[in-house]
Amino acid sequence: MSLQVSHLHKKYGTKVVVDDLSFSMSGPGVYALLGTNGAGKTTSIRMMLDMLARDGGEALWNGKPLSTESCNVGYLAEERGLYPKYALMDQLVYFATLRGVAKDEAKKRIRSLAERLEVEEYLYPNQPVIQADTGRRRPAFGVKKEKPRLADQLSKGNQQKIQFMAAMLSDPELIVLDEPLSGLDPVNTDLIRDVIREEIARGKYLIMSSHQMATVEEFCTDITILDRSKTVLQGNLNDIKKSYGRVNLHLKCERDISGYIKASGAQILSEKEYEYQLKVTGEIQANQLLSQLISAGIPVITFDLREPSLHEIFVEKVGEVHEE
Amino acid sequence: MKSKEQFRGTGKVFSFTLVQLLKSKANIIAMIIAFFFSILLIPVITFFSSGNEKGGEELKSFYFENQTDFVIPDIKEALAENENLKDLEIREGKLPEGEKDTAGAVLMMEEGVPALVFLSNPNLKGEDSLKQEELMSCIYDVIDSERLRMAGFDEDTLRFLAKGSSRQIRYYNELDSDDDTPDYSEEDQGGFDQTDYTSRMGYSIFLMTLCMYAVGYIVRSVIEEKASKLVDLLLVSVKPAALLLGKVLAVLIYVILYMSVMVAGVLISLKISSLLFNTSALSGISAVFTSLNLTGKNLLIVLVTSILGYVFFGLLAGLCGAGCSNMEESGGAMSTCTILIMAGYMVSIFTSLGSTGAAKTLSVFPVLSVFMAPVNYMKGQIGMGAVILSWGLQLAAILLLIFLSARVYRQLIVYNGKRLNFLEIVKMAGRKEAEDEKAA
Numbered sequence: 057m058s059l060q061v062s063h064l065h066k067k068y069g070t071k072v073v074v075d076d077l078s079f080s081m082s083g084p085g086v087y088a089l090l091g092t093n094g095a096g097k098t099t100s101i102r103m104m105l106d107m108l109a110r111d112g113g114e115a116l117w118n119g120k121p122l123s124t125e126s127c128n129v130g131y132l133a134e135e136r137g138l139y140p141k142y143a144l145m146d147q148l149v150y151f152a153t154l155r156g157v158a159k160d161e162a163k164k165r166i167r168s169l170a171e172r173l174e175v176e177e178y179l180y181p182n183q184p185v186i187q188a189d190t191g192r193r194r195p196a197f198g199v200k201k202e203k204p205r206l207a208d209q210l211s212k213g214n215q216q217k218i219q220f221m222a223a224m225l226s227d228p229e230l231i232v233l234d235e236p237l238s239g240l241d242p243v244n245t246d247l248i249r250d251v252i253r254e255e256i257a258r259g260k261y262l263i264m265s266s267h268q269m270a271t272v273e274e275f276c277t278d279i280t281i282l283d284r285s286k287t288v289l290q291g292n293l294n295d296i297k298k299s300y301g302r303v304n305l306h307l308k309c310e311r312d313i314s315g316y317i318k319a320s321g322a323q324i325l326s327e328k329e330y331e332y333q334l335k336v337t338g339e340i341q342a343n344q345l346l347s348q349l350i351s352a353g354i355p356v357i358t359f360d361l362r363e364p365s366l367h368e369i370f371v372e373k374v375g376e377v378h379e380e
Numbered sequence: 381m382k383s384k385e386q387f388r389g390t391g392k393v394f395s396f397t398l399v400q401l402l403k404s405k406a407n408i409i410a411m412i413i414a415f416f417f418s419i420l421l422i423p424v425i426t427f428f429s430s431g432n433e434k435g436g437e438e439l440k441s442f443y444f445e446n447q448t449d450f451v452i453p454d455i456k457e458a459l460a461e462n463e464n465l466k467d468l469e470i471r472e473g474k475l476p477e478g479e480k481d482t483a484g485a486v487l488m489m490e491e492g493v494p495a496l497v498f499l500s501n502p503n504l505k506g507e508d509s510l511k512q513e514e515l516m517s518c519i520y521d522v523i524d525s526e527r528l529r530m531a532g533f534d535e536d537t538l539r540f541l542a543k544g545s546s547r548q549i550r551y552y553n554e555l556d557s558d559d560d561t562p563d564y565s566e567e568d569q570g571g572f573d574q575t576d577y578t579s580r581m582g583y584s585i586f587l588m589t590l591c592m593y594a595v596g597y598i599v600r601s602v603i604e605e606k607a608s609k610l611v612d613l614l615l616v617s618v619k620p621a622a623l624l625l626g627k628v629l630a631v632l633i634y635v636i637l638y639m640s641v642m643v644a645g646v647l648i649s650l651k652i653s654s655l656l657f658n659t660s661a662l663s664g665i666s667a668v669f670t671s672l673n674l675t676g677k678n679l680l681i682v683l684v685t686s687i688l689g690y691v692f693f694g695l696l697a698g699l700c701g702a703g704c705s706n707m708e709e710s711g712g713a714m715s716t717c718t719i720l721i722m723a724g725y726m727v728s729i730f731t732s733l734g735s736t737g738a739a740k741t742l743s744v745f746p747v748l749s750v751f752m753a754p755v756n757y758m759k760g761q762i763g764m765g766a767v768i769l770s771w772g773l774q775l776a777a778i779l780l781l782i783f784l785s786a787r788v789y790r791q792l793i794v795y796n797g798k799r800l801n802f803l804e805i806v807k808m809a810g811r812k813e814a815e816d817e818k819a820a
Contacts, residue, residue, distance in 0.1 A: 102612070102794065105616055107612070107615045107616065107790070107794070108790065108791075108794060109790060109791065124616055124617060125385060125388070129616055131612065131613070131616040133609070133612030133613055133616075134612075135609035135612060136609055136613070137605075137608035137609030137610040137611075137613070138608065138610065139400075139604070139605075139608060139610065140604075140608060141404075142400055143403075146396075146399070146400070146403075150392070150396045151613065151617065153392050154389055154392050154393075154614070154617035154618055155617050219613070222613060223613075
């Protein structure tokens, strides 16, 4: 299977919102579409999925035009929503059947995802009580039957989990997640992360758009950074990082070493109680500084020389364009 | 894109929407209220139309006083032939004072000729009041026949005279001068006809209710999906056309069900009311249905025309709703549809007061035809050809809307911003066409 997106172009009136976007996925993995607000990420995804008319370009899945007919797509949109006054179970079954899943199979998948995402109490308000001693389920005798939960009775985080479920119900081969973790607390973030990890392990194709660079860094192998409709950086994340070299030095000592740092020519980014975040030109400069500290008999607690983070690359790239 | 793909998933949208409509508490309550309202309708109409009839007197006897020298035959024998009057007790003599369940008549001489004075009982209940009118007519016939018999007319002549004659007014410009044997039998008097007016109004109100409900629901539903940010989730599974059509059809079935509940309520009410009350006051309504000649064919014409009208307004509502971004804008979106529906209703009503020529011409115009064509056909003012022509033109209008929807609905459904009115939506389609041509 492969995904090939070529020269996507969209404009509203005279304003270009996506300008010649191309990328490809030749195997399973996670591709990140990154960009500032209004850079054209969501419009690109909508055009890719044939939800929005394109002014140019094409998206191919296995060499055929990508559409919801040619590919089983799961899409978690950035602008998420549910019918506020309809029962959650009805909605999930509806979304699954729209994707061609049989009703019974949909209910099985809903049960499985509900357990993994810990939302059973909202979907099965009258489920049997599990006996603590035997672990058996028994009907909840004497308990007043609760009405099915409606979407507007759930917290925003729980609604988001239901929406994530809706995207995953068709067991999609291509999963498009637009800001999947925004607004979630750490516990729920981990629940969704686990599901994403499982899907990656199952060989799915994922396209992820997020402002949470740590999340993208954790999952993605390839990235495209968009800024104001244009592609400003694209490629394999490791290769991009390597091209920058190891220039981030985290150094911690037991006393003030700012004099040594200045003498080495390294740039201090931040400093707190003899703990420094430095920008160096490369390994040679970092090693020279370390040698000087050892020679001076200064105990070094932490010496961590790293490539720049995705966050730094993003800010640098988008910042460059804005300065121009 | 293949047109079949455009409508894939329509059935699922339809069934989900219908199930949710039927599950909605508000809709269930509305349906129950409508049912009880229908149940009460007949007793209320009967009460207000016949006033104190329910508590009125029965007509049990009739006093006849002859103050002339004429020999009147046995009235009892004459009335025995009438099914409604055969059980009435006939008494000779003056009507006694204070009796409540009786009526009377006096035959006297006035200026040398016999005069029949009928002593009408104003306190009779509706059914017996009608019986009294029939009695008056019968007594008059008996006495008049006797008068003519005394003047020397034989039985054959009396029977001929009893048939009477009728009078009709026709306008000479409505007659076909090319026809050698013009058919004058059609009753078309050109003036105000209460039954005609009522039937037009009844049908127009039915259609207006159907379309108004659909417009309101569809506009709100489309905006709700946009405002709830559900559109992206739905569009990954179904095409916008399927999303709209599924909704339109589901609301149609719901409204038909809603109206069926109301009709069932009225029928039950009619059955029960006829056992408990005097329902003669409903004879006008009955006359309207009789004049419409509700055969299977005519009902089919009503059904097809109503569905065409409904689909047109449903699609229009979907387009107008898609031009909105939040629920506050729904009023503006509905106004376009409401104006057209009201126009159809008003034209239908006003043409019933005017000339039939205008009604015939307007019956084939799209939008107006859905309000006018079925009743005009049933009244014999237009032929089947005109009805089919009106369907064709209305279908063309629907196809035009589908064409417009196909051009812009995909953009509109994800559009956020100031509400686009219908003209702006049409312009948007025009712009897209120009862009497509340029791209080609």
